Amino acid sequence: MNIRSVAQLAGVSISTVSRVINSPESVSEELRERVRKAIEQLGYRPNQIARSLRTGSTKVVGFIIPDITNPAFLLMVKGAEDYLKRKGYMFIVCGTDHNIEEETKLLKTLLSQSVEGIIVTCSGGRNSSFAKVIQNSGVKMVFMDRRYEDIDLPYVGVDNTAGVEKITDFLVKTGHRSFAYLSGERNTSSAKERLRGFMKSMKKHGVEDYQVLYGRFTFESGYELTKKLKKIPDAVVGGNDLVALGAIEALNEMGYHVPDDVSVVGFDDMFYSKYSKPALTTVRQPIYEMGYMAGKVLWQLLSGKNIKKRVTILQTDIVVRETVKERNAPNRGFTEKVEVVL
Amino acid sequence: MNIRSVAQLAGVSISTVSRVINSPESVSEELRERVRKAIEQLGYRPNQIARSLRTGSTKVVGFIIPDITNPAFLLMVKGAEDYLKRKGYMFIVCGTDHNIEEETKLLKTLLSQSVEGIIVTCSGGRNSSFAKVIQNSGVKMVFMDRRYEDIDLPYVGVDNTAGVEKITDFLVKTGHRSFAYLSGERNTSSAKERLRGFMKSMKKHGVEDYQVLYGRFTFESGYELTKKLKKIPDAVVGGNDLVALGAIEALNEMGYHVPDDVSVVGFDDMFYSKYSKPALTTVRQPIYEMGYMAGKVLWQLLSGKNIKKRVTILQTDIVVRETVKERNAPNRGFTEKVEVVL
DNA sequence: TTGTAAGCGTTATCAG
DNA sequence: CTGATAACGCTTACAA
Numbered sequence: 172m173n174i175r176s177v178a179q180l181a182g183v184s185i186s187t188v189s190r191v192i193n194s195p196e197s198v199s200e201e202l203r204e205r206v207r208k209a210i211e212q213l214g215y216r217p218n219q220i221a222r223s224l225r226t227g228s229t230k231v232v233g234f235i236i237p238d239i240t241n242p243a244f245l246l247m248v249k250g251a252e253d254y255l256k257r258k259g260y261m262f263i264v265c266g267t268d269h270n271i272e273e274e275t276k277l278l279k280t281l282l283s284q285s286v287e288g289i290i291v292t293c294s295g296g297r298n299s300s301f302a303k304v305i306q307n308s309g310v311k312m313v314f315m316d317r318r319y320e321d322i323d324l325p326y327v328g329v330d331n332t333a334g335v336e337k338i339t340d341f342l343v344k345t346g347h348r349s350f351a352y353l354s355g356e357r358n359t360s361s362a363k364e365r366l367r368g369f370m371k372s373m374k375k376h377g378v379e380d381y382q383v384l385y386g387r388f389t390f391e392s393g394y395e396l397t398k399k400l401k402k403i404p405d406a407v408v409g410g411n412d413l414v415a416l417g418a419i420e421a422l423n424e425m426g427y428h429v430p431d432d433v434s435v436v437g438f439d440d441m442f443y444s445k446y447s448k449p450a451l452t453t454v455r456q457p458i459y460e461m462g463y464m465a466g467k468v469l470w471q472l473l474s475g476k477n478i479k480k481r482v483t484i485l486q487t488d489i490v491v492r493e494t495v496k497e498r499n500a501p502n503r504g505f506t507e508k509v510e511v512v513l
Numbered sequence: 514m515n516i517r518s519v520a521q522l523a524g525v526s527i528s529t530v531s532r533v534i535n536s537p538e539s540v541s542e543e544l545r546e547r548v549r550k551a552i553e554q555l556g557y558r559p560n561q562i563a564r565s566l567r568t569g570s571t572k573v574v575g576f577i578i579p580d581i582t583n584p585a586f587l588l589m590v591k592g593a594e595d596y597l598k599r600k601g602y603m604f605i606v607c608g609t610d611h612n613i614e615e616e617t618k619l620l621k622t623l624l625s626q627s628v629e630g631i632i633v634t635c636s637g638g639r640n641s642s643f644a645k646v647i648q649n650s651g652v653k654m655v656f657m658d659r660r661y662e663d664i665d666l667p668y669v670g671v672d673n674t675a676g677v678e679k680i681t682d683f684l685v686k687t688g689h690r691s692f693a694y695l696s697g698e699r700n701t702s703s704a705k706e707r708l709r710g711f712m713k714s715m716k717k718h719g720v721e722d723y724q725v726l727y728g729r730f731t732f733e734s735g736y737e738l739t740k741k742l743k744k745i746p747d748a749v750v751g752g753n754d755l756v757a758l759g760a761i762e763a764l765n766e767m768g769y770h771v772p773d774d775v776s777v778v779g780f781d782d783m784f785y786s787k788y789s790k791p792a793l794t795t796v797r798q799p800i801y802e803m804g805y806m807a808g809k810v811l812w813q814l815l816s817g818k819n820i821k822k823r824v825t826i827l828q829t830d831i832v833v834r835e836t837v838k839e840r841n842a843p844n845r846g847f848t849e850k851v852e853v854v855l
Numbered sequence: 856t857t858g859t860a861a862g863c864g865t866t867a868t869c870a871g
Numbered sequence: 872c873t874g875a876t877a878a879c880g881c882t883t884a885c886a887a
Contacts (some may be wrong), residue, residue, distance in 0.1 A: 173879090173880055173881085174880065174881065176879080183857080183858090183859045184857070184859075185858090185881080186857075186858060186859080186860095186882080186883080187856090187857065187884095189655070189860075189881070189882060189883085190856095190857085190882095193882075197857095198856075198857085199856060199857085202856085202857080214648075214649075216621065216625040217625060217626060217880085217881075218566075218625065218627060218878080218879090218880055218881070219625045219626050219627060220562055220565045220566045220571065220626075220627050220879090220881090221566050221863090221879070221880035221881040221882090222880080222881055222882075223562045223863095223881095224560075224562045224563055224566050224862095224863050224864065224865085224879090224880080224881075225863050225880080225881045225882050226863085226883095227863075227880065227883085231626075239587055239590065239591055239594075240587050240588055240591055241584075242582055242584050243589065244582075245581055245582050246582055248581065249581055249582055249608070252581075261605060261622060262605065262606075262607070263603060263604065263605050265604070265606075276801065276825060279558065280603060283556060283558040283559060283560065283561045284561045284562075284573075284603060285560060285561060285562045286880085306556075307556075339557065379529055390788065390871075399877090414871080416788060443785045446732065446758060446762065447788070447789070447790070448788070448789070448790035464526055514867085515863090515864055516864065516865065517864080525873080525874085526873065526874045526875075527864090527865085527866095527874090527875095528866085528873070528874060528875080528876095529865060529872090529873060529874075531865070531867090532866095532872090532873085535866080539872075539873095540872070540873085541872060541873085544872085544873085559864085559865075560863090560864050560865070561865095562863090562865090563863070563864030563879090564864080564865055564866075565865090565879095565883090566863090566864080566865070566866095566878095566880065567864080567865045567867085567878080567879050568865080568866065568867095569879075570878085695857045705863040708856080750864090752886050804863085
C-alpha cells in the first residue's frame with residue numbers, strides 16, 4: 172500500500188496525491204477531497220524512508236549520552252526533545268555505558284542512519300577518533316553538559332565552577348574550617364570544572380586545610396573515598412549528590428553524625444536528594460533547561476542560522492536543606508594537601 | 514559521496530562495491546582490495562535510508578514508554594536493547610508522559626518511520642485507537658511490564674499479584690494485624706494486579722481490618738494518601754517504592770516512627786530504596802531481565818518464528834531491610850473497609 | 856490545476 | 872566473477 176494505490180483509488184496521478192499531502196492548497200478542492208477519502212479509506216501513511224531518501228531530510232536527531240539509565244541525562248534529553256519535537260523531529264537516543272569506543276561506534280551508526288543532528292554528552296575526557304568521524308559528514312552537532320575541549324562545536328552547559336565555588340563559600344561562611352573534596356571521574360570536563368570551583372574558594376579564603384580525593388560519580392565511590400579520608404573534616408563536598416550520599420553513609424558507619432559532626436554537600440539536586448535523610452544541601456542545576464537550550468541551539472544549526480553564541484553557560488542555585496550546620500570549629504591544625512586516587 | 518564515487522575511484526561498477534559490502538566472498542580478492550581501499554580513502558559509509566528503501570528492512574525498533582525520565586522504564590529498555598543490538602538493531606525510544614493520545618500519535622509516527630518492531634509499556638488502562646492503528650501495519654509488537662488486556666499481543670511482565678501477596682503474607686506472619694494499601698493509578702494493569710495480591714493475602718488470612726486508598730505511583734501520592742488514612746494501621750503497603758517512601762515521610766511528620774510504630778513496604782526495589790533511611794523492605798522486580806526477555810520475544814517475532822509462549826511472567830523476590838518490625842499487635846478493632854480516591 | 860518523468864542511493868536480477 | 876539496469880516510494884521540475 173503506497174502512494175500509487177491511493178492515486179489509483181482516487182483516480183488521479185501520484186503527484187496529485189503527493190501535493191494533497193505536502194501542499195494541499197495547490198490542489199483543487201474536488202480532487203483534494205477525493206484523495207483524502209482514498210487516504211482515509213486505505214489508512215495510508217507516507218513512507219518516511221522514501222521521503223527522506225528523496226528530500227535528504229530525515230527529520231531525525233540523535234542523542235549520545237553516557238548512561239541511558241541515569242535520570243539526569245534523560246531529563247536533559249527530554250528538554251531537548253520537548254523543544255525539537257515541535258519542529259517535527261524524531262529521536263534516537265543511544266547510551267555508551269561510559270565507553271569511548273562505543274561512543275565512536277554509535278556516532279558512525281547515527282551518521283549512516285542519516286540523522287540530521289546529534290546532541291552529545293561526552294563519555295570521557297578525550298575521544299581521539301571523534302573529530303575524524305564527524306569530519307565533513309554534514310551533521311550538525313552540539314555538546315550538552317560535557318564537551319571535548321579540543322573540538323570546536325557549540326556547547327550548552329552549566330557553570331560547574333561557579334556552582335561549587337558558591338556552595339563552598341557558603342560552607343566557609345557558616346564556620347567550616349577544614350574540607351574534603353570527593354571528585355568524580357577526573358578526566359571529564361565537569362569534574363575538572365567543579366574541582367576548580369572548590370580550589371578557587373579555598374584560595375580565596377586562604378584555607379589550606381583541605382583534601383582532594385579522586386574517584387567516580389557514584390554512591391559507592393563517595394562511600395569508599397570517605398573511608399580513606401586521612402582525617403574527618405568539618406565539611407565534605409561531593410562531586411555530585413550520589414557521592415555526597417555515599418559519604419554520609421560512610422560517615423554514619425564511622426560514628427559521625429551529619430550535620431552535627433560533619434557537614435556534607437552535593438551537586439545536581441537529583442530527584443531523590445530532597446527525600447534523603449537528612450535532606451541533602453546541594454547545588455541545583457537547571458538540567459531540563461540545559462537540554463531545552465541544547466535543542467534550541469541545534470535547531471538554529473539545523474535551520475542554517477549562524478550561531479552567535481558558541482557557548483551557553485547556565486547558572487546554578489544553592490539549595491539549602493539539612494546536611495549543613497552552622498559551626499565555629501577550631502582549626503584542627505591539618506594543613507597537608509593529600510591526593511588519593513581510587 | 515555515495516556508492517558511485519567509490520566505484521569510480523576503484524574503477525569498478527557500483528554492483529561490485531555493493532557486493533564487497535554485502536557479500537565480500539563473491540568478489541575476487543583483487544577487486545575486493547581495491548574497493549576496500551577506495552571506501553577507506555573516502556570514508557564511505559552506506560546510506561541506510563537508501564538501503565532500507567530498497568530492502569524493506571530498517572533494522573530499527575521503537576520503544577514506547579510512559580515516562581522517558583523514569584529509570585525503571587529505562588532499565589527495561591536497556592535490557593531489550595542489550596539483546597537486540599547484537600542482532601544489529603537501532604533504537605528509537607519515545608515517552609508519552611502517561612498520555613494516551615500521545616501514545617497513539619507516537620505509534621503512528623513510528624509506523625511511518627518504518628520501524629520493524631515496537632515494544633510498548635502501556636500508558637493507561639485502555640487505549641481505544643491502539644488496535645485500529647496497528648491493524649495490518651505489519652509491525653511486530655510486544656507488551657512489556659504493562660499491557661492492554663483487550664489486545665492480543667505477546668506480553669512479558671512480572672507476577673505483580675504474587676509479589677504483593679508474598680510481601681503481605683510476610684507482614685501477616687511477622688505479627689501485623691491491620692493494614693493499609695496505597696494503590697497507584699487504578700486503571701493500569703500493574704496496579705490492578707498488585708491490589709489483587711494484597712486482597713488475596715487479606716482473604717487467605719481472614720484479615721478484615723484493612724483500608725485501600727487509590728492515588729498515583731508517586732512519592733507525593735503516598736504522602737497525601739497516608740495523611741488521609743482513617744486510622745494508622747500496623748503496616749502500610751505501598752503500590753511502589755515511591756509511594757512507600759512518601760508514606761514514611763507522612764508518618765514521620767505525624768509523629769509515628771517506622772518501623773517501631775508502623776511497618777511500611779514497597780514494590781520495585783528501585784535504585785534508591787536501599788539507601789533510604791530506614792532502608793526500605795520491598796519486592797524486587799527483575800526489571801532488566803524483563804526488558805531482555807521482551808527483546809528476545811520481539812526478535813523471535815521479527816525472525817518469523819512462532820511464539821509458543823504468548824505470555825512470559827517473571828517472578829519477584831522479597832528484599833527484607835529495615836522498615837518492617839516483628840510485632841504482636843492487638844487487633845485495634847477496626848474492621849470497616851474504606852475507599853478513598855485521590 | 857494536473858500529469859509525466861527524473862532521480863535520491865541502494866540492492867537484486869539477469870546477462871555476459 | 873562482473874556489469875548494466877530495474878526497482879524501492881516518494882518529491883519536484885517541467886510540460887501541458
